[in-house]
Amino acid sequence: MxxxxxxxxxxxxxxxxxxxxxxxxxxxxxxxxxxxxxxxxxxxxxxxxxxxxxxxxxxxxxxxxxxxxxxxxxxxxxxxxxxxxxxxxxxxxxxxxxxxxxxxxxxAQSEVFVVQQSAVRLVHTGSPYLPHPADWTGYTPYLPGMTLFGFPHLVLPAVLGDARIWFLLAFLVCLVLAWRILRGGPLAVPFAAVVASPLVALPAAVSGVDLPMIGGCILALALAGRGNAARAGVVLGLVCALKWTAWPAVPVALLLLLQVGGRRAALRGTLWTGLVGGLLVVPFAVAFPQAMLEQVVRFPLGLSTVRTPAGSPLPGHILAQLGPAGRTASLALFALSGLAVCVWLLVRPPRDARTACDRLALGVALAFLLAPAGRFGYLQLPVLLVLWPRLALRTQRPTGPPVLVASSTDDADAVDSVHARAPEYADHPTGRPDDTDRDHDTHDHDRAAAPAANAARVAPTAPTPSTAGAAARS
Incomplete structure (x- = not known):
């Protein structure tokens, strides 16, 4: 990798x-x-x-x-x-x-069938959770929003209705949208290489249940970095209704909105996050509080009476295997790492999408390493959080026409000309317009006119006879 x-x-x-x-x-x-x-x-x-x-x-x-x-x-x-x-x-x-x-x-891995059965259960009983599961196969360790990916199984043929197809499709759409928002350059090779890597290819083929959450976190932070509070809040609300492991993305995105767009943007993002996430989660939390607590929180953390089969030899899991004292130590380290990351976020808040993704990646990586029931597969979230924005920014398209500066006067004229052509850039907090689908005809015209303008600036002035003679005499 x-x-x-x-x-x-x-x-x-x-x-x-x-x-x-x-x-x-x-x-x-x-x-x-x-x-x-x-x-x-x-x-x-x-x-x-x-x-x-x-x-x-x-x-x-x-x-x-x-x-x-x-x-x-x-x-x-x-x-x-x-x-x-x-x-x-x-x-x-x-x-x-x-x-x-x-x-x-x-x-497929068991989680695919769990998601599909949760949709069947929701249609027939009104709840995606079994009230008293007999073993771990009856547990649904996801929030109610994940059930949406099981609905195609109810209405489409077996292959097309498989939840893995829809997990992967949601992930790919989020990556492409985030790339466009970050103004990445040519997409085909980086996109295909990342999807073909074991980081994405293995879960896409056998499970894929974490892919929508990962893509949604990346997209939400990219939107927050552009100051688009409403869209960032909607995406955050949807992601937070899938798995509670996505919740650390909320404070990171809101702090980024505060830095980029001010208090109103942060409040607007909070409102939309709470509204969308609340509509998908709160009704079930009120109606089935015990089932959600047991299956969504206690079971993934290894605190339920039925132990999850998920587990990798990570530090938190190894500590938890040492008995009650080890489990307590694992949970204490888990909480202290989260507190340390929160303090760091307040002291050094993120100012762009890349740093926000880095902050979130560090926080969730520590959480997954120290959780009592962590898995290696969970680490795909922090790795992709670090990787995707960097790829987009390294292939970033130029935001304006090239200018060849010949003198300080020309430099000032060029700057004035750019501001005259794009006045909307000056008032935006990030220096770019929010609309990622803006028509590029103006830029194409400027690129076509740039060679002639540059040639005029750097073309040497032909010597007059008098200056040529003066030069010869000197």
């Missing part, structure tokens, strides 16, 4: 792609994938491992041996043909083939 990240970071908007990081990254991912048939006891994960491992190996061979073609000048990415082909092979082997195969076979 680090090598894939290095390859992506090395790809600028105008630069090319180096083969070595992509080859090494594909080989690392292949080794990771081939480990699953050896260590996993889940049939869906073993099937993914064989398919994804083969896809990553083919991607490594393609990136290393395929002759370099012409750069994709129309996309402006400079991506070489071997890299594009390698990413396509990785995407095919790690996502498309295993997902289609598992959908046809009806194999």
């Amino acid at each position: 680090q090598q894939f990240g290095a390859g992506l970071r090395g790809a600028g908007a105008a630069g090319g792609y180096s083969r070595a990081p992509w080859v090494l990254g594909a080989l690392v991912c292949a080794g990771w994938a081939f480990a699953f048939p050896l260590i996993s006891n889940l049939a869906s994960q073993r099937a993914w491992g064989w398919s994804a491992g083969a896809g990553y190996l083919l991607a490594a061979l393609c990136a290393a041996l395929l002759p370099r073609g012409r750069a994709a000048s129309s996309a402006g990415s400079g991506a070489a043909r071997p890299i594009r082909m390698a990413v396509a092979l990785a995407l095919l082997g790690a996502v498309v083939v295993p997902l289609v195969l598992l959908l046809v076979l009806g194999q």
Whole structure:
């Protein structure tokens, strides 16, 4: 994953792609994938491992041996043909083939069936939760909003109604929208590479239940960074109605809105978050408080009478296995880490989407590491929070026409000209308009006129006869 990240970071908007990081990254991912048939006891994960491992190996061979073609000048990415082909092979082997195969076979991790059954239960009983589940398979450790992804199962054919398709679709839409809001450059190669990486490919094929929450957190912080309080609040409300692990995103986004848009923006974001999230969660919390407390809070934390089978050898889980004292220590460290992150947020509030994503990533990473029942899969949230905004900002499109400055007078004239052409930039807190779909005809006109203007500025003045003679005499 680090090598894939290095390859992506090395790809600028105008630069090319180096083969070595992509080859090494594909080989690392292949080794990771081939480990699953050896260590996993889940049939869906073993099937993914064989398919994804083969896809990553083919991607490594393609990136290393395929002759370099012409750069994709129309996309402006400079991506070489071997890299594009390698990413396509990785995407095919790690996502498309295993997902289609598992959908046809009806194999998935248990959480997919839990979400689908919660929708069936909601339709027939009015509650997504069983009042007295006999074992862990009857628990629904999600907030009521997650049930929405189970409704296609009720009305569509078996394959099309599978919740994994809708988990993945929601995630992809959120990533694309966040990329546009962050004004990222060419999207195809970074987007496909991130989706093809084990970070996304494995959960997309076998489960995907965390993907909508991750994409929603990234989108909400991107919107908050642009000062769009209403849309950020709506997205936050939807995300917080899926899983309570998304709730740390709320204070981070509201602090960002406070820095970017002031108190009114923060209050507006709070209002929309509470309204949307409350409409989806509060009615069920009032009607079924005991079931929600037991299944949504106590069960994921390992505090219920029925223990969750989820668990990885992370520090919090190891401590919790030592007995009551270890469980208490794990919960104490969990709470202290959250308090420390809150203090840091108040002392150093985020001022843009990237720093907000970094703050949230650190907070949730500490929480997942120290929780009594944490899993390695939970760490995909902090990793994607750090990765996606950086990719978008590294390939960011220019926000204005290029200007070649010849003198201080020309510099002042150029600045005045830019402000005259785009007066709406001056009053916006981030220096950019909120509407991400603004027509670019003005910029296209400026780019067309820029070469002539630049040539006029730098063209040398022809010497007159008198000045030429004076120069010769001196």
